[in-house]
Amino acid sequence: MNAIEKEAPERDEIEELLPWHAAGTLSRRDAQRVEDALARDPELARRYTQVREELTETIHLNETLGAPSSRAMENLFAKIDAEPARTGAASRRSGVGFSGFLSGLTPRTLAWAASAAVLAILLQAGFITGVLLQQNPVGYQTASAPSTAPGVGAFTLIRFAPQASVDDINKFLQANKLSIVAGPIPGGVYKVKVADRALAKPAMSALVNKLGHDKVVGFIVTAQ
């Protein structure tokens, strides 16, 4: 058996992995195996080029399929509204006390509940601290210092684009002198301060319009 015949099974195995390598879904170990094989086997590298073409055109094909109409969502929520209310679990638990309630939860739900509780405590602590600091500012303040009270200024609600990286968002915030003051609220929306003083409606609209054109912004509206 010559060297090529010996390598054949491994080559077949590697070739089967090429589609996942192109899609970036292999484990680090398998990806390294494929990379090593591609570096030493020109024929395999040629076939990998074909795999990449297939991947590109599959994405292209799927992206041209369009999207469903709003009817799909309307139908879904009409069906959800027609579902019986989820009171069974709650009423069953209400009669057995807090320990019974806890024991009725799955470990996963319990873990989520615990995380939510910790988050709520931290938020509450942060809020209380914020209120105390606001009432009793530390350090000194000159009479002419600008107001930094959290409620003063102009604000927007922004949901960032899903593909925006943290780095992109940081650059966007810095470039436009913005600061996140709250969030995320459900739906991934943040309250963002866009000016230290309240802006007139036309100026605010223009600013919202300008910020809305940035690729990192999914949607933006004026906030109170």
Added chain:
Amino acid sequence: MQTTTDEALIARIAGGDRLAMQVLFARHHVRVYRFVLRLVRNEATAEDLISDVFLDIWRQAGKFEGRSAVTTWMLGIARFKALSALRRRQEDELDDETAERIEDQSDDPETALSKKDTGAVLRECLTKLTAEHREVIDLVYYHEKSVEEVAEITGIPAATVKTRMFYARKKLSELLKQQGVERGWP
């Protein structure tokens, strides 16, 4: 910036949170629709099916144990719904014979190639694969699913997933060859 994980949304949905359901739907309905559409090949049916898929998610959210990604779970439900709809419709998917009939009706390879670029021919050939082959190619290339995740969605062993993908690609090369695109493989 994706701030609420799919798993957290499912937990909220399990508690009856409609807003979480809206967010999950907004996040994933287009991809689920495209996956279903590629299987059933009918836009109205695909649209009806995604309502059913997300209704199942609403109903079963409390049973989701997080052993797999939410998208893998969703695509598994979507696949089941699509195949059930196909069975109900009693329409055979495009098999090799049908594909050949379509090819016979098309331009000869040289004319076809002169009309379109190779990418367009490749996309056309992708639509002529069997449902089984289209499915595995879409899951790997478009839905970015690993070998194990495809196995979970389709209910076949991981080794079979790799073999199925290999034969799907081989069939694609054969279809391309018939269209005048020679890839030198298989």
